[in-house]
Structure formats: C-alpha cells, structure tokens
Amino acid sequence: MGKERVTVIDIARAAGVSKSTVSLVLQASPLVNEVTRAKVNAVIRELGYVYNRGAANLRQSNAKSKIVGIVVNDLTNSFFAELAVGVDMVVQSAGYVQFLANTAENPDRQREVIASMREHGIAGLILSPARGTEAADLKPLMASGIPVVNVVRQIAGAKVSSLISDNRAGIRDAVRHLAGLGHHRIAFLGGFPDTAVFAERLEGYREALADMDLAARNELVIGSAPSRAGGVAAIERALALSERPTAAVCFNDAVAFGVCDGLRAHRLDPGEDFAVIGFDDVIEAQTAVPALTTVSVDPQGMGRRAAQLLLKQINAGRADAEAIVGSVRLVVRQSCGAASDKRERLALL
Template sequence: SELDRSRQTFILSNHYDQLEKQRTFIDTLLQLGADGVIMSPAIGTPAEDIVMAEDNGLPAVLIARSVAGADVPVFRGDDAYGTALATNHLISLGHKRIAMIGGTDQTSTGRDRYQGYLNAMEAAGLEVRPSWRIAGPRTKQAGFEAAGQFLALKDKPTAACCWNDLVAIGLMNGIARAGLVPGVDISVTGYDDLEEAAIATPALTTVWNGQREVGRRAASALLDKLNGQTVRPSQELIKPELHVRQSTGKPVERG
C-alpha cells in the first residue's frame, strides 16, 4: 500500500526459504535495474549477499528477520515479547505444562519466539522440559502432523504455544481428529493473527504482530533511501498485541 501510494511499481517473489531462489531473484532485480529491495531473508542468508546487493546499487531493507552483520535497516515485530504475551496468557488461566510447537533456531524469528516462551515460563517459576519443544513445524500440515507427537508426551501438557497461526490451526485439527476438543481439553495459541485465525473452529487466540505497520515502515525507509535521505541501519521493533478468542481456557487434565 505504501509503495502503491507513492506510485512505485513493485514485483513480489516468494523464495520459500530457498537461498538459491532468493539469489536468483536478486540477480534478476539487478539485471532489470530495480531501485531497491525489501527482503524477508531466507534461512541461511549471509550478510555478504545483502552487502553485494547494496554495492551493486540495490538498496536493501529487511523485514521479519534480521541477519547478523548486515548493516541495513530492519523492521520486525518484537517476537520475544509477543510469545511471552501468549505464554503468560496461558499461565494466567492456570496452565503449568505448556509446550512450544514450531519454528527453528536457524532464524531470528524462531530464536526470539522460543526465547519469549522461555522468559515467561522461567519468570513464573515453571519447569521447561526439552520434550515440550517440538521444533520444525511452520505449516498447517506440519502442525497437524505434530499433534500426534504432542498428544503422546508422557507428562501431558495442557496447552500449546504455537510458532504461528498455521501451525496452531493444523495442531487443532490434529487434536480434534484424536477425539479431543481444542480450546476445552487443550488450549492452543497462535501467532500472526491471520484472517483465518478469527474464523477457525474454535476461533484462535493469537498474537497480532504488526505486519501492516512493519510493511509500511519498511517501504517508507526504502523510499527515503532512494530519495537520498539518511536512514539509520538500525532494528525497529513493532510491539505485538494479544487477541484472545475461543481456543484457550482453563487447564483440563487428561487421563
């Protein structure tokens, strides 16, 4: 919307976390003489790739994820704070055994969201068991498949804090397939507040991560760079908000 308002022509590309696909797209932009690029960097993106783009006249701004050593502006949600919001909400309902499902330590997003979960659990004096972290899932299908592993945990967590809404919705489907009621038998939280979250069954308690504001500020910063203004290569965090719906409730012990 910000680029359109400024009458800029833009191209969208999804790298699906494939580094070579991202590099091919950057090369294409350079060949086309593009003015700049806003990137959510693929897993494993080295700072050198971003430096190369800038050195070749393609100013870069990062969103959602940061890359160590990349001296460019970064705009993203405060992921640690946001996941702490969701975890603290579950704790306030009485949950003590809370699993964290999804994400990867290979991205700043995955690391920060898991750290927010740890921070909340430790601040409440609650135990965190390694088995309660089911890393990896990032899609609805992967969340659905993780339900079996989650339900098989011997200590039977009563709630799951999920890395994103897709994982949460997939997990709820898996829980329902096993004959349990998400939001009643097991509480589930998501992250991102996608449109689908509000119409899921049950409606998903989730964290709004300021995506629209992240996009607006990133586009504004890139336009400022293109207009010759000085833009500090700093990281700006947007504060998330918790949106409570039907997928969370008081803990229920499973037999």
C-alpha cells in the first residue's frame, strides 16, 4: 500500500507543472488556465493526494487554522450533547472541524485539554466551564488573542464573550405559572448551591414568590447533584417535610425526571398529584410521560448561536467581549397539571 506521502511536488512532476501552479489549483485561484487546472486535478485524483493542512497552516501562520475547540463539563448530560451537535452543525458548514473534549467537571483536566488545543492551534474556543474555573485559567488564552465564547456558565471577572440563558426570568415565569394554578407551597429542587447558575435561578424563584405574595421558606429549597439521581434524592427530602410542597420547579430537566421517578416510587402521579417543571427542554421532555413542562432553552440552538458568535469573532480579528443572554420561554405540557391538555388526552383514550 502507498506508504509515502504524496506531496504537491509529486503532483507537479506528474502533471508537468510547477508546485506553485499546483498550489494555485488547490486554492481554486482564477489565475490558472482551465486546461492546466483540469490536468492537475486529474493527477491529484489519480495519485490519491491528500492536502496537508498542517503544512499550510505553518506557512500562513498569520492566518488562522480551521479548527475550533469545544470543551464541555459533562457530555453524558444530553443538554451538552445537544449543544455540541448544534456547534458541530455550524462549524462544519463553515468548513471548520471541531475538537471536542469532556472535562467531567475537573478543572485540572480542563486546563490540560485547553493547553492541548492551543498547541494544535485552534482558531477559537467554546467553553462550558467546569465547576471551579477561575478567570485566571483563561488568561493565557485571551492573551494570545484566541476568541473564547463561554456558554451556560459565566466566569466571574473573565473578559470573554458569553452566551447564557435567562435563568432568572425562566424560573420566575415557571413559579408564577404554578402559583397561577393555585399552588402555595412550591419547592425549588436540585442543582449545586455554590454555582452562579443556581444563584440566578434561585433569585428568579424568590422574586416570583414575592410577586405572588407567597412566603419564601428555606426548607423548600433543596440542592442536589444536577442529575436524575439528584432529583430522586431531592424529592425524597421534600416529601419528608412535615408540610409537603405540592409543586416544584427543578434546576434542570434531568432533575425533573428524577423528581417524577421519586414521586412514582411514592405512588404519586406527577402532573396529577404533584406539579413538576423542569429547565432546558431537552429532547426527551416532550415524549416523556407525562410530557414535561419546562423552560425551553433549545440546547442545539444555543450551540448554533455560540458557534456563530465565535466564527464572527474569529473573522473579525479580535472582537470585544459580548454578553448575550438568551431568551427563554415556558413550554407548558402535562407535568405541571395545567389541566386542559391532560383532560383532552384522557378523553381520547
């Protein structure tokens, strides 16, 4: 099998032109004659030439590479998987290729992968930071002028662009909706209390309670890992309270699903005996039973927007930090017991 690399010089020799001409053909330059171009292209196909982007990059070190990095903190969470898919869509169609790494919430690993990506010369980075990431971690990246777009989580003090969803408004709307349905004891379940996102959502929760003249009671705020298992644990604690809540807004959809699981284990019917609202609107939210009422964030869309923002910055040379807060909207389905929908559904059976 062909072991030696076929280079542009081999092509040139075989086609009877100079390497410069071959290079021009590769760049689809209008300078080269049609017949020459055809001949060169034929030889390229024939010899099975593959372009060496590394060498090209080296020469045009002023220009940027066609690689973007994406680093997420938990790829097993489908929210981030969707996010990555969204990013992939737009970078791929812009002719870029994506380095993806998963940090599993480990800041050390995050440092490593970012360093590795730098060595490979990424043109930009989309980052969903691991818990405990500090502004200092991004300093060297910023200094070398590589655009960074932060998603989902913000890093205090870092001068990078960010794209986060409107956490406060999302939870606020959810709580108002529940209050509107007549609930007085509404819990806030799940999430790590030491994160900025948690703080923002909790703020929305408190704000809505105040708006609706409901008492904010601390025992109704129950943190947990932001996962399905965490949701089970949280609802367990909530149901053990002397005065049980009748509804809950959850930190995210994974927690909400866990809460539904936990309710069933107690012979409670989510949506019927207890209202549940999630956050994120992951794909499963609409097909689950009961379909999950949730704050829609559209992770794929977010990925696409992040990628677009990043590409814009890459093309613009150096762009100044831009903070976009993505609007968010409550999608009412069955899990909050917003009756009409459910009754219709039952009537159908």
